[in-house]
Amino acid sequence: SVHYIGYSLCTAKYLVLLSELPEYNTKIKSGHLMAPIAFLGQDFYIPPILSSMATSADWLGVYGLFGPYLQELTYGLCTVSEGVANMVNKFWSSAITSDEDQINKVIGLTQLYNEPAGTSLYTLQHFLQLVLNGGNFTRMDLGPVKNMRRYGQVNPPEYNLQNVQVPTMLYVGDNDVLTKPQNVQKLETMLPCHKGTKMIERKGWSHFDFAYSA
Secondary structure: OEEEEEEOHHHHHHHHHHHHOHHHHHHEEEEEEEOOOOOOOOOOOOOHHHHHHOOOOHHHOOOEEOOOHHHHHHHHHHOOOHHHHHHHHHHHHHHHOOOHHHOOHHHHHHHHHHOOOOEEHHHHHHHHHHHHOOOOOEOOOOOHHHHHHHHOOOOOOEOOHHHOOOOEEEEEOOOOOOOOHHHHHHHHHHOOOEEEEEEOOOOOOOOOHHHHOO
């Protein structure tokens, strides 16, 4: 048995795994979910081009995002001069964390060089669907025809969180634009073995602070 610690989308993977394959409940002693992603009712702006990608991405002919070209761009910018490197680090630190004074240039630029890591276009597509679908935690919406073939119904089914039988703790920040209090409360009521929710004591703690703050 293992203790599972997940952050952001990796919390969704935990919930999906135990919902769809409940036999894995016996292999996990406890779950600790930081900035949990499940119910994401839209209360922030989503650019129209991203909204369109949530329903029609196949036509792009691109199935991977954030390839090595981003690393090459970061390397190119940060080797122009020390002044440019300092400016890039300042922008990254202020954008990604509330703890910017604690991130030195080496750490900040190393983070920027490696983030965001490569991922499937469908990962972004499914995430956008969860934001735009009214706050439901559902499987991938493939469109009515493909949904019928895959799921036997027109709309994608919701994940059955009653199958998550592992004792699970949630960890949230007070300045997280994704993990809002109402979303966390809904998740709490859906998890049969919810063991508590810990609010990070530092004021202003954001979604990305879990990954990047000192």
